[in-house]
Amino acid sequence: MNQRHAPDTPPRPATRDTTGSPTITAFARSPDGGRGLARDMRVRWALEEVGQPYQVRPLSFQALKEPAYLALHPFGQIPAYAEGSLVLFESGAIVLHIAEHHAGLLPEDADARSRALAWMFAALNTVEPPIIELANARLLEAGQPWSRERLPLVEGRVHDRLAQLANRLGQAKWLDGDFSAGDLLMVAVLLRLQASGMLDAHAKLAAYVARGEARPAYQRAFAAQRAAFEAAPPTG
Numbered sequence: 001m002n003q004r005h006a007p008d009t010p011p012r013p014a015t016r017d018t019t020g021s022p023t024i025t026a027f028a029r030s031p032d033g034g035r036g037l038a039r040d041m042r043v044r045w046a047l048e049e050v051g052q053p054y055q056v057r058p059l060s061f062q063a064l065k066e067p068a069y070l071a072l073h074p075f076g077q078i079p080a081y082a083e084g085s086l087v088l089f090e091s092g093a094i095v096l097h098i099a100e101h102h103a104g105l106l107p108e109d110a111d112a113r114s115r116a117l118a119w120m121f122a123a124l125n126t127v128e129p130p131i132i133e134l135a136n137a138r139l140l141e142a143g144q145p146w147s148r149e150r151l152p153l154v155e156g157r158v159h160d161r162l163a164q165l166a167n168r169l170g171q172a173k174w175l176d177g178d179f180s181a182g183d184l185l186m187v188a189v190l191l192r193l194q195a196s197g198m199l200d201a202h203a204k205l206a207a208y209v210a211r212g213e214a215r216p217a218y219q220r221a222f223a224a225q226r227a228a229f230e231a232a233p234p235t236g
């Protein structure tokens with residue numbers, strides 16, 4: 001998908017972009033080393049699924065905390081999304097906005113649509129929190145005297161959640177019928193576990209994630225964020 005990289009300044013919500021395409025914010029150089037784990041990736045993926053061209057405004061960590069950006073994103077994080085006079089933050093809200101305005105990510109049938117929304121919430125509210133807790137336990141709490149003792153508890157909570165999800169998925173390809181925004185967010189969340197090897201204990205989920213990654217739209221989004229990482233000069 002065509003992208004233009006704009007300078008290190010936040011999107012201007014009151015200014016309609018002359019290309020008419022939305023702008024998303026992303027790390028100028030992602031701390032994940034271009035592995036596609038930052039939350040701009042799920043928005044890029046959704047935009048690619050629906051065939052909507054977009055622009056990326058890369059930002060430094062410092063720029064995220066400046067007042068101009070905080071006016072757009074109250075928590076000083078990526079991604080933010082600007083489209084005409086609309087500015088959104090929270091990756092889930094942005095993916096929902098994209099899914100509501102384009103065909104392909106939410107079913108037509110009202111009940112099926114509600115179930116897809118339930119899976120979007122489940123990905124972000126029920127599955128992602130224990131995964132983030134595990135990342136925090138491993139990275140931020142590693143030096144604490146109690147961290148070794150606590151880690152198995154945190155890992156256990158992740159495994160419990162994965163087992164429940166694998167059980168519900170069963171032999172199905174996607175969570176509820178055709179691929180939806182619920183699957184997109186769920187796969188994006190589960191990908192955060194890939195390097196840990198924890199998905200290997202849940203073969204159905206590992207295969208589910210691989211199906212998500214194999215989608216051409218995912219591949220295009222991944223390549224775009226990877227190219228951005230590789231083009232960015234190293235910091236520090």
Ligand SMILES: N[C@@H](CCC(=O)N[C@@H](CS)C(=O)NCC(=O)O)C(=O)O
Nearest residue numbers: 038039076077078079089090091092
């Ligand atoms: N719930 C938010 C979380 C956003 C978030 O945590 N973004 C991270 C990158 S993946 C970030 O900007 N971290 C930098 C910081 O918090 O200073 C969302 O889904 O958009």
